[in-house]
Amino acid sequence: MSIWSEARLVAGKDLRIEARSKVALTQVLPFGAIVLLLFAFALDPDRGILTKAAPGLFWVAVLLATLLAVARAFSIEEQHGARDALRMSGLDGGAVFLGKMAAIAVELLALELVLGLGVVVFYDIRIERVGVLLLAALAATLGLAATGTLYGVLAAGLRVRETLVPLLLLPVLAPVMLGATRSFEAALGGTTSDAWPWIELLGLFAVIYVTMGVLAFGPLLEEA
Amino acid sequence: MSVVCLRSVVCLLGRFPALTGIDLTVDEGEIVLLSGPNGAGKTTLLRVLAGLLPIHSGEAEVLGHDLALDRRSARRSLALVGHETGCYDDLTVAENLRFAARASGRGTDAVAPVLGRLGLERLAGVTHARLSAGQRRRLSLAAALVRDPELLLLDEPHAGLDADGRETLDAVLAAAPGEGRTVVLVSHELERARALADREVVISGGRVQPETPVRPETEVDPPAPVAAASPAEQPAVPDVSVAT
């Protein structure tokens, strides 16, 4: 089997499990939504702060939801010795990485769509450039999913993984947070020109970490 | 040709030396029973053979691959039936087996015959979460068989199976040499397992017990095959056991 069909097999497996268990739908998504609601409590909605800060708040909510999505993606491998079965399977490490990453990315994109609609409605947002918005979201999501999958397997099997993964992941994602927020700000009001460097940065980040993940996932799964 | 060849293998679980120097040789087509007290290192030994645990020192070769250098290649052609199924709760029996078959590079054609062989046809559409303990044992064995392994490692396969399930399991084991499979199993159902096994290796304290008897009823019998597997260590101990 080629690496792509192996990756499809793994992604299909993870998405089928999500379709049955609906953990992302019934837990991760409401979690992201309640975070957006809490921002309204923290920042007075009457003074327009919410509208101004919307891109950043949106991405903070997505970032926190990513932590849950990553935890879930690796907790399904912890049950009933599935991780050992995965190691025994003979699947290529890079393929497993791409598969799991793709599944997380699909879940995150769906989540961003719903949360994005929520932000538009409740934070009173008008989108000027949809293309920039979609491109930035796609690049940022790939970066989030790639680093999440990489750190997920790095900490897989460790007793402290629930606390360790956020500590490892959040500093690494600082550039994604910056790039995604700035390009969303541009998409909401500014000009297209100042969004491009940020989108390029997001793309570069995604390329670097996808490459790193394909290379490192196998050895890391081996040591997990 | 030997399928398994271990020389003074030490394996650590954290800082605990679970295996303290194992010597073991298993030839192609053999069915070998590992017995010994709880905590002797039997499960660890199976996991080392399966390429899941790294060895700390010693030499280990499984299916012609040096485990110190390349555990992945050995794993492709073997299967481990452990205490857990290695399956996903939210997938059905058939889906889990199809995933296992495709992941090991084999087609899904093998799934239907294996389902039939283990009496799982009626459960094909049931999710793993809803299976009983006995049904999960059958699924574990099925997930191993769809990989068509050359080396089959079984950890307490009889546990949790009903009489019918045990018959099925024994039939699978008995057929293994004919299908080109070598079997290493750990079982506390000693009578059943001994009836199937070509020989028995007793493990205790993370080592192969030097004076392992071949059959419990033939106590005077010299333990020839096992003695070959564990070269003259501690000459004093066998002397004592013979004297008593």
Add this chain to the structure above:
Amino acid sequence: MTTSTTRTAPPAPAGLFPRAVSRPLGWVTLVALAVLVLFGLGATPADAIQGDAVRLLYLHVPTAWLAYLAFGVTSLASALYLWPRTRRQAYDRIAGASAELGVVFTGLTLVMGSLWGRPIWGVWWAWDARLVTTAVLFFLYLGYLALRRVPGSADGNAKRNSIAALIAFLDVPIVHFSVTWWRTLHQQGTVFNSDLNAKIHGSMAFTLWWGVLAFTLLFVWLLDLRYRLAVLEDGLADAELDLAIAERVSADDATREPVADGSAR
């Protein structure tokens, strides 16, 4: 010779350098630091604008340099560990020792930057590019150190640690560029500027460079000490393991006789 054999203590662990080098290195480092104190507090004048606060820079700049040096060493050692031909446990130890120093000196850099910023900028913290980058760096490697503390098999851990160090290292330039785009108001790098002499007093420039030298010596000396400690830790773990194997075998031997007895009857 004779003095070392009369001692009952176990032999000193192998360090990065022989004792004959590391001992004098320690003394040279201490002297260099003392000279730095003399120059930093005495021989240099107060700055025309910054006043005495400028003296903090004689520590701030060297610690910042050292933090980057330490993380560089960690990354290099991790890469050397991952490369199969150069895989030595020593590189994993160096990576860990260097990262610990790096985190400590990054923390010091942040604290001193903050102390310096209060009188100069009027605030404890400014969202300036270099400060933010350094803060992110601090947390990146704090996570790495947390990962290193997780127990497991020696080889498995070393591989995981090395990969984690490289993943973190890859992030450093991205963080740097993104934060710089985001914020650019820090005063330009003073020492590495071409018109250095025009800007700062001769003795001040000397003191800055001397500080960098003294702290580099300090880094090398501490790295060697921490490495020796890591060797001792590993030696202890090995000794404990040998003991555990011996205990297990002898416990098994003790139970073996009656067991053999029973089976023979």
